[in-house]
Structure formats: C-alpha cells, structure tokens
Amino acid sequence: MSQVVEAAASEGPSDGPGEQLADPATYDGLALRALTKHFGSFYAVRDLDLDVPRGSFFALLGPSGCGKTTTLRMVAGLETPSSGAITLSGKDITYAKPYQRPVNTVFQNYALFPHLDIFENVAFGLRRRKQKDVDKTVREMLELVELDTQARKKPAQLSGGQQQRVALGRALINNPEVLLLDEPLGALDLKLRRSMQIEIKRIQTEVGRTFIHVTHDQEEAMTMADTVAVMNHGVIEQMGAPAELYENPRSTFVANFLGQSNLIEGNIKNRAADIVTVDMHGIDVSIPAPRAHAPGDRGWVGIRPEKVLIGEVGEELDAPGNTIPGGVVSDVSFVGVSTQYLVRMPWGQELQVFSQNTGRHRLFAVGDQVELSWRPEYAFLLDAAQDAFAGAQKLDSDG
Amino acid sequence: MASTAGTAPVAVTDIKETKDASGRRRGRVGYLLLLPAVIWLGLFFVVPFYSLVATSLFDPSGSDSRGYEMTYHVANYWNAIQDYKGPLLRSLLYAGIATGICLVLGYVLAYAIAFKAGRWKNLMLVLVIAPFFTSFLVRTLSWKLILADDGFVVDALQTLHLLGDDGRLLATPVAVVAGLTYNFLPFMVLPLFASIDKIDHRLIEASGDLYANPIVGFFRVTWPLSLPGVVSGTLLTFIPSAGDYINAQLLGSPNQRMVGSVIQSLFTDANNYPAAAALSMILMLLVLVMVLLFVRRAGTEELL
Amino acid sequence: MTWVRKHLVLILGLLVLVYTFIPIFVVVLMSFNDPASRLIYRFDGFTLHNWANPCEDPSMCEALGRSIQIGLLSTLGATILGTLAAFALVRHSFRGRSVANLVIFLPMAAPEIVLGSSLLALFVGAGFAGQLGFWTILIAHIMFCLSFVVVTVRSRLAGMTDTLEQAAADLYATPAQTFWRVTFPLVFPGILGAALLSFSLSFDDFIITNLNAGNTTTFPMYVWGVAQRGVPMQVNVVGTVMFLVSVVIVVGGELNSRRRAKALS
Numbered sequence: 001m002s003q004v005v006e007a008a009a010s011e012g013p014s015d016g017p018g019e020q021l022a023d024p025a026t027y028d029g030l031a032l033r034a035l036t037k038h039f040g041s042f043y044a045v046r047d048l049d050l051d052v053p054r055g056s057f058f059a060l061l062g063p064s065g066c067g068k069t070t071t072l073r074m075v076a077g078l079e080t081p082s083s084g085a086i087t088l089s090g091k092d093i094t095y096a097k098p099y100q101r102p103v104n105t106v107f108q109n110y111a112l113f114p115h116l117d118i119f120e121n122v123a124f125g126l127r128r129r130k131q132k133d134v135d136k137t138v139r140e141m142l143e144l145v146e147l148d149t150q151a152r153k154k155p156a157q158l159s160g161g162q163q164q165r166v167a168l169g170r171a172l173i174n175n176p177e178v179l180l181l182d183e184p185l186g187a188l189d190l191k192l193r194r195s196m197q198i199e200i201k202r203i204q205t206e207v208g209r210t211f212i213h214v215t216h217d218q219e220e221a222m223t224m225a226d227t228v229a230v231m232n233h234g235v236i237e238q239m240g241a242p243a244e245l246y247e248n249p250r251s252t253f254v255a256n257f258l259g260q261s262n263l264i265e266g267n268i269k270n271r272a273a274d275i276v277t278v279d280m281h282g283i284d285v286s287i288p289a290p291r292a293h294a295p296g297d298r299g300w301v302g303i304r305p306e307k308v309l310i311g312e313v314g315e316e317l318d319a320p321g322n323t324i325p326g327g328v329v330s331d332v333s334f335v336g337v338s339t340q341y342l343v344r345m346p347w348g349q350e351l352q353v354f355s356q357n358t359g360r361h362r363l364f365a366v367g368d369q370v371e372l373s374w375r376p377e378y379a380f381l382l383d384a385a386q387d388a389f390a391g392a393q394k395l396d397s398d399g
Numbered sequence: 400m401a402s403t404a405g406t407a408p409v410a411v412t413d414i415k416e417t418k419d420a421s422g423r424r425r426g427r428v429g430y431l432l433l434l435p436a437v438i439w440l441g442l443f444f445v446v447p448f449y450s451l452v453a454t455s456l457f458d459p460s461g462s463d464s465r466g467y468e469m470t471y472h473v474a475n476y477w478n479a480i481q482d483y484k485g486p487l488l489r490s491l492l493y494a495g496i497a498t499g500i501c502l503v504l505g506y507v508l509a510y511a512i513a514f515k516a517g518r519w520k521n522l523m524l525v526l527v528i529a530p531f532f533t534s535f536l537v538r539t540l541s542w543k544l545i546l547a548d549d550g551f552v553v554d555a556l557q558t559l560h561l562l563g564d565d566g567r568l569l570a571t572p573v574a575v576v577a578g579l580t581y582n583f584l585p586f587m588v589l590p591l592f593a594s595i596d597k598i599d600h601r602l603i604e605a606s607g608d609l610y611a612n613p614i615v616g617f618f619r620v621t622w623p624l625s626l627p628g629v630v631s632g633t634l635l636t637f638i639p640s641a642g643d644y645i646n647a648q649l650l651g652s653p654n655q656r657m658v659g660s661v662i663q664s665l666f667t668d669a670n671n672y673p674a675a676a677a678l679s680m681i682l683m684l685l686v687l688v689m690v691l692l693f694v695r696r697a698g699t700e701e702l703l
Numbered sequence: 704m705t706w707v708r709k710h711l712v713l714i715l716g717l718l719v720l721v722y723t724f725i726p727i728f729v730v731v732l733m734s735f736n737d738p739a740s741r742l743i744y745r746f747d748g749f750t751l752h753n754w755a756n757p758c759e760d761p762s763m764c765e766a767l768g769r770s771i772q773i774g775l776l777s778t779l780g781a782t783i784l785g786t787l788a789a790f791a792l793v794r795h796s797f798r799g800r801s802v803a804n805l806v807i808f809l810p811m812a813a814p815e816i817v818l819g820s821s822l823l824a825l826f827v828g829a830g831f832a833g834q835l836g837f838w839t840i841l842i843a844h845i846m847f848c849l850s851f852v853v854v855t856v857r858s859r860l861a862g863m864t865d866t867l868e869q870a871a872a873d874l875y876a877t878p879a880q881t882f883w884r885v886t887f888p889l890v891f892p893g894i895l896g897a898a899l900l901s902f903s904l905s906f907d908d909f910i911i912t913n914l915n916a917g918n919t920t921t922f923p924m925y926v927w928g929v930a931q932r933g934v935p936m937q938v939n940v941v942g943t944v945m946f947l948v949s950v951v952i953v954v955g956g957e958l959n960s961r962r963r964a965k966a967l968s
Contacts, residue, residue: 429795511716532949642814
C-alpha cells in the first residue's frame with residue numbers, strides 16, 4: 001500500500017506511476033507488468049505496470065475508451081493480452097482460462113443467468129467446482145447481501161439494486177483472491193447508487209478481499225476506493241489516495257477529470273528548493289515545489305474553484321498570497337450552500353470561483369468588480385505542453 | 400438525464416473492445432458446424448438448381464424414355480414465354496393484387512397489435528398464427544364453401560346488388576385473389592409487426608407535438624420506419640403467391656391457370672421437362688429481379 | 704361515436720383477425736356435417752359420425768400417418784442441421800460467410816414450384832425418376848425447412864450477448880459446462896420454435912411434395928386428390944384437430960409466459 005502511494009507522490013513528469021514496483025514472483029497482491037492489448041492498430045492498453053496490494057479497494061477510473069475495462073477483462077481472463085504478464089500471489093496467470101483463475105467478476109449489467117433462480121445463480125460457481133455444503137454456504141452469502149428471502153425468485157423478478165447484490169454474492173461466494181467490479185453501479189439510479197456504494201464498501205471491509213473497481217464516475221471512485229488509478233488512452237496518468245489525487249494532480253487530465261480546475265498560463269521565473277515562482281500575466285504567484293510538475297520554463301498554474309477567494313476591490317482577503325485585481329463577474333449561479341461565479345480576468349480568461357455562502361460578504365452580481373486570491377499551498381503547476389482542456393467535462397456529457 | 404448521456408459511449412466502446420477479440424471464434428469448429436447444412440443445401444438446392452438450368456436448355460424433342468440432349472436450346476425460353484405468357488402475367492397480376500390487399504389488411508392488424516392491443520399483444524399475435532396451422536388445403540377448401548354459389552357471401556352480395564343474380568364468385572379471379580390473400584396474410588403480418596413493434600411510440604407523439612396531424616404523422620414517421628417490415632412482408636407474400644397454384648385450381652376456373660399449375664402439369668402430365676424447367680427459371684428470374692429491385696430500393700439488407 | 708373513433712384501428716384489426724378465423728369456423732362446422740352427397744360440399748345436417756369414424760377412408764389415415772412421420776423426421780433433421788449452422792454463423796468467424804448466408808437465404812426466396820421442379824430435374828437427371836417416394840419427399844422437406852430453422856435459431860442467438868457465457872466461465876464453468884448449463888437452456892426456446900415451424904411447414908407442404916412424391920401420398924396430396932372427386936368430412940376432423948393442437952401449444956406457451964410475467968409484479 002505505502003509503496004503505491006509513494007510511487008504516486010514522487011514527482012517529475014517522466015516517472016510512471018509504478019516506478020517502485022514489487023517483484024512479481026514474491027508479491028502477494030496482483031501485479032501487471034508491461035501489459036499491452038491492441039486491436040489491430042488501436043492500443044486499448046499500452047505497457048501498463050500496476051501493483052494492487054492484497055486486501056485493498058482499488059479503483060480504475062477513466063473516461064470511456066480509456067482501456068480500463070480491457071485491463072479488467074485481461075485480469076478476468078476474458079481478454080488475452082497482446083503482451084505483458086499478470087501475476088497473482090506470485091503465480092503467473094497471464095494466459096490462464098477464466099475458469100482456471102481465482103478471480104471473479106461482477107459484470108456491468110450483472111449477467112445473471114435468467115433461467116436460474118437466485119439461489120442457483122449464487123451456487124453456480126460452487127457447483128462447478130464440486131464444493132461441499134453448497135446449501136449452507138449459499139444461505140450465508142444470501143444473508144450477507146441481504147437477499148435470504150428471495151432465494152427462489154428468478155433474476156427478472158428482482159429490482160436493479162437486488163440484482164446487483166446477487167451479482168456481488170455470486171462472485172464473492174467463490175472467495176476470489178481478486179474481485180473485479182465492472183461499472184457495477186452504472187445501471188442504478190443516483191440514490192440507489194449512493195447506498196450501494198456504502199454497501200459494497202461495507203462488504204469489502206467485512207470480507208477483506210482485494211476489490212478492483214472500474215468506473216468512469218470520479219465521485220464513485222473517490223468515495224469507495226482507498227487507491228485510485230486514473231487511466232487515459234491506455235496508460236495510467238496518476239495513482240494514489242483519492243484526496244491526494246484531488247489536491248495534487250500531476251497532469252491537466254487528472255486536474256480536469258477529477259473535479260474542476262482553473263488552469264492559468266504562466267512563465268516560470270524562479271525555482272527555489274521549496275518554492276517555484278511563476279509570472280502569471282504580470283502577477284507573481286508561488287507554488288510549493290512538491291506541487292510543481294512542469295519541467296520547462298512555462299506551465300499551467302492550477303487552482304481548484306473552491307480554493308479561490310473572491311472579494312470587493314481593495315478588500316483584505318484571508319490569504320497570504322497575492323491578490324489578483326481587475327476581475328469582473330460574468331456569471332452567477334446560486335446553488336444554496338455555495339455560489340458559483342465566473343470571473344473574467346484582465347487577460348480575457350474566465351475563472352471559476354465556488355464561494356461558500358457563509359454570509360461573510362454579499363452576493364456579487366454580474367458586472368461587479370472583484371478581486372481574487374488563494375493560498376499558495378493550494379496551487380499546483382502543470383506541464384504547459386499538456387492540453388489545458390484534457391479530461392474536462394464536455395457540455396454534452398455528464399457531471 | 401446527464402448520466403445517461405455519459406454512460407452511452409461507455410457501452411459502445413466496450414462492445415467494440417469485446418467484439419474484435421472474442422465476439423466470434425476462429426478455427427475449424429465453425430466450418431464443422433456449418434458443413435452438414437451446407438452440404439445438404441448444396442446437394443439438394445444448389446445442384447438441383449443447376450440441373451434445372453441444364454434441363455431448361457435441353458433439346459425439347461427428347462423425352463423421358465429416349466433421354467435428353469444438351470443443345471443449349473435457349474429457344475425453350477422464348478417458346479415458354481410465347482406459349483405461357485397468359486399464365487405468367489396472370490400469376491404476377493394475381494400475386495400483386497393479393498400482396499397489395501395483404502399489405503393493407505396486414506398493416507392494420509400489425510399496427511393494432513403493436514400499438515393498440517396493450518396487454519393482449521402476445522395473445523393477438525398467437526391468434527394471428529393459430530389458424531394457419533390448420534392445413535393449407537383444408538382451409539382453401541372451406542373458402543370454396545364460403546364463396547359457393549348458394550353460400551351466404553354470394554347471397555349477401557346479390558341482395559346488395561353488388562353481384563348480378565346469376566353472378567358468382569367461385570371460379571372467378573376474385574375467388575383466387577381472395578384465397579391468395581387469405582393464405583399468405585400471416586407472411587405479411589409477422590414481419591410488419593416485428594418492424595412496427597420496434598418503433599418508439601414517443602416518435603409518433605413527437606410528430607403530433609410538431610403539428611403533424613395523425614395522417615401526416617403516419618406517412619412521415621410510422622410508415623418510413625416500418626419500411627423494412629413492408630419490404631420483407633411484401634416479398635414473403637408475393638413470392639409464394641406467384642408460384643402458388645392451389646388457390647387457382649381449387650377456387651378458380653380451369654381455363655385461368657396460374658404459372659405454377661402449368662409448370663406442374665408440364666412436368667408430371669406432359670413430361671415436357673425442358674419447357675417446364677425453362678418456365679420455372681423464368682419465374683425464378685422474375686422473382687429474383689423483383690427481390691433485388693426491392694432490396695435496393697428500400698436499402699435494407701436484413702430481410703429476415 | 705368518439706369511442707369508435709378512438710378505437711378505430713383496434714376494431715379494424717380485430718375484424719381482420721375475425722376474417723382469419725372464418726375458414727376455421729367452417730372447418731369445425733363441416734367436421735360435424737352429415738353430407739347428403741359426397742359431391743356437394745355444403746352443410747346438410749349435424750352428426751358425430753365423422754368424429755367417431757375418423758378413418759372411414761383408410762387411405763386418408765394412411766396419408767395422415769405418412770405426413771406425421773415425414774414431418775417428425777424432417778423436423779428432426781432440419782432442426783439439428785439448422786441449429787448447428789446457426790451456431791456457426793453467429794458464434795464463429797470463417798471465410799465464405801456471405802456465400803453460406805446466400806445459400807441459406809435463397810431457398811426461402813424461391814417459389815416452391817421452383818424448388819420442387821429443380822429437385823425433380825435433379826432426380827430425373829440422375830435416373831431416380833422411378834424411385835420417387837418417401838425418401839425423396841424427406842430430402843426435399845429437410846431442404847426447405849432447414850433455412851427457416853437457421854433463421855429462427857440465429858435470431859435467438861444473435862439476441863443473446865455472450866456476456867452470460869463469460870460470466871459462466873468466470874464462475875469456473877468449463878466450455879462444455881457453459882454450453883450445457885447456460886447457452887443451450889437459453890437458446891432452447893428458439894430451437895423449439897424452429898422445430899414447431901419445421902413440422903408445420905413439412906406437414907402442410909403440397910407443391911414441392913407433389914412434384915417429388917411419385918406414387919406416395921401425403922395428407923395434403925390426399926386432400927388435393929379428393930377435392931376433385933368429393934371430400935370426405937373426416938378431412939375437416941383432421942383440420943379441426945390440427946387447429947386445436949396448435950392452439951393448445953401456442954396459447955399454452957403464451958399462458959406460461961404470462962404466468963411468469965405475473966409473478967414479476
């Protein structure tokens with residue numbers, strides 16, 4: 001666990017997320033080495049190295065087509081890698097058939113057998129392996145997923161949330177070393193999704209197995225997993241604990257895909273041991289060195305909208321950083337607990353500001369002159385060569 | 400709302416990811432599974448078809464006992480058209496009219512089942528098929544009774560003066576077309592139903608919302624969307640009707656034969672194999688041309 | 704009046720449905736007919752005689768038995784060959800797929816008279832003209848039922864994603880177990896439907912059979928023959944029984960699925 005986080009925390013653009021990788025032969029978790037899958041000339045997964053520690057709740061997060069599902073399917077044995085290796089507890093399972101590996105999957109749309117009842121669905125894996133005490137084991141599992149009263153119903157007779165629990169129980173009953181969850185909550189409505197997130201997390205804690213969860217929903221990944229790997233174009237962009245990924249993104253993709261970020265162009269003026277100073281459209285801003293991930297002399301200064309403070313012209317803001325003057329409010333959305341502003345800066349860019357409605361100052365209106373500020377320790381610096389809009393939510397996609 | 404927009408592309412790419420790799424297995428097993436059926440169809444459909452083509456080009460002066468000689472006698476075709484253009488045209492005409500009536504009746508029925516039957520949908524569908532499990536010939540015979548000269552249909556039509564006092568239905572083209580229409584109706588209803596049932600009913604409501612009156616809405620929305628069903632239904636009705644001679648024989652008059660009847664009797668009674676084969680080929684070619692034109696026109700490849 | 708207008712389409716649809724049942728009504732009625740003369744086909748009086756003596760004309764029952772026998776055998780043959788082919792087409796990739804599709808599609812697009820006459824041309828050309836009978840009928844029936852089986856089973860298979868099979872493999876089922884525990888039970892309704900369709904196609908076929916039957920008589924051929932010289936009313940008994948059996952099968956299946964649907968709510 002600590003290894004992974006360290007690997008992610010180490011800085012510099014060249015180092016991959018898994019630089020300090022374990023020796024697969026002795027590692028007790030799941031290790032992917034140089035895993036590649038291509039369909040013709042399209043690379044779904046490219047040269048992927050990854051350690052998933054035993055017992056962790058691990059999330060693979062990324063937009064559709066990023067290769068996360070392909071990765072999962074290779075671990076399940078449903079897809080054969082083009083090259084690379086997969087080891088589990090030191091055993092090479094790269095080319096093992098799906099029914100020969102101690103890995104089970106909760107499929108995207110559950111894939112419950114429609115012709116079998118709930119009991120037989122859950123018992124399926126046990127029966128194939130000729131296990132004893134099928135009856136007792138299945139009863140216990142149905143209790144764990146709170147479906148003991150539904151044993152003799154057919155899948156179609158259950159609600160979405162219940163089907164999802166059957167799928168979970170059907171996989172878990174086999175005591176897999178790794179449980180794979182492929183967008184397991186995608187088919188549920190928002191409210192049910194929230195409660196199932198907590199439910200799955202509870203079950204994971206209870207059984208203590210390794211869970212690998214594939215999702216495109218960043219909120220879901222952050223709520224449930226203790227380690228999140230953000231994937232894009234077949235590679236892992238960044239990996240780490242949710243809070244760390246959010247607070248210290250190392251690429252524009254992560255900065256935009258996890259939450260929202262303001263990215264402002266700047267020239268790097270000075271690199272000291274602990275502070276990098278950037279000239280941002282004539283204003284000097286400082287960024288702590290561990291949060292600076294730009295190699296050249298230019299970079300994107302990043303700041304989360306909720307970290308930006310907004311105030312009247314000349315007002316003392318509670319931030320020891322620089323004040324950026326000359327903002328004009330161009331849009332106001334009042335959402336109750338907070339107000340979301342768009343502020344047009346002198347250099348033409350619109351910055352997002354989320355301001356808690358604490359009552360400390362008035363609500364600004366469109367056209368008001370304002371000043372912005374933030375604490376330097378919240379800012380981060382990203383490679384100017386990266387696309388400032390990578391990973392950003394498009395207008396027509398979800399939030 | 401927003402979340403559905405976001406999940407749709409996920410599904411698409413995931414399908415692409417699995418299809419390429421494991422959607423269809425390669426290897427010999429596929430051939431082995433397919434082989435028995437292909438051999439059977441090869442031996443008893445492709446080869447016979449070849450021998451039909453060959454027979455159609457034999458020297459017509461041969462006979463069963465003396466044997467035939469292959470002379471590439473293309474004139475068999477011209478002779479067949481010359482001699483039997485009456486039955487050929489009659490077959491196309493009767494089949495065309497019957498198909499047209501089937502389309503109207505079948506569309507009403509399929510539309511009613513798909514959109515208006517509610518929870519009786521499946522039952523109605525079953526009821527459409529059920530009568531057709533009763534023997535084709537027995538059913539056609541009962542039409543003979545229904546349309547008989549002293550039957551209630553003729554009586555009713557005479558009372559309404561739609562039919563002269565000595566007018567009759569049996570042994571007229573009307574009876575033949577009625578029989579064809581009746582017997583091939585399910586071939587029209589089922590594909591139509593499959594197509595209409597797929598139409599999202601909200602689209603029709605949307606057209607109403609956008610100021611289309613129900614009739615305009617039907618011709619602008621429902622009809623175009625149901626075209627695949629219309630095409631396959633029309634073909635499935637027209638093809639067997641054009642080749643049928645049971646209705647013509649049982650319900651029609653003996654001197655208004657359809658082409659199927661001519662082919663049958665050339666084969667079995669006259670033993671004139673070259674002429675029979677040529678006529679059969681002409682029918683097949685007409686049907687093929689029609690299928691191709693139709694499929695082209697409607698741009699649908701998934702016929703069945 | 705507004706009620707009629709609101710339900711106009713449904714009413715018209717039901718009228719069409721009623722129309723499809725008119726001949727059935729006649730068939731049932733005539734099965735109780737006590738005909739005054741064999742030559743005049745009309746209802747003369749009520750009797751149970753036809754039902755009590757279905758085999759009054761033994762040649763009818765003989766033809767009926769032969770039709771059932773051919774129907775069962777050709778259903779068996781066509782269902783096996785067709786199901787295998789459907790699996791190949793949906794689940795396997797190979798060269799010549801479009802040719803295979805064409806060969807399977809064409810028999811359905813050809814008029815029966817063409818199929819029948821080409822088979823006859825082959826049999827005659829190969830010198831089998833004297834051996835036409837049971838076996839040539841069977842060959843022909845398997846041939847034309849085959850395509851319908853492929854199409855029916857294929858559509859069932861195509862509607863099934865292979866996710867369920869992947870789930871089975873994931874749950875330790877070997878390929879053989881996956882097939883027998885998951886794939887086959889799920890495709891079975893399609894195969895059953897294809898078999899029923901085959902049987903009714905075979906049982907009902909006249910045009911192809913008539914060309915390739917030689918002196919052998921099937922039930923439709925028997926009816927054809929007696930249609931010229933006076934129809935025994937027992938033909939309608941057979942028609943009625945066929946109708947009842949098919950109604951029992953289809954309505955039974957429908958009630959079964961309805962009961963299942965009811966358990967859902």
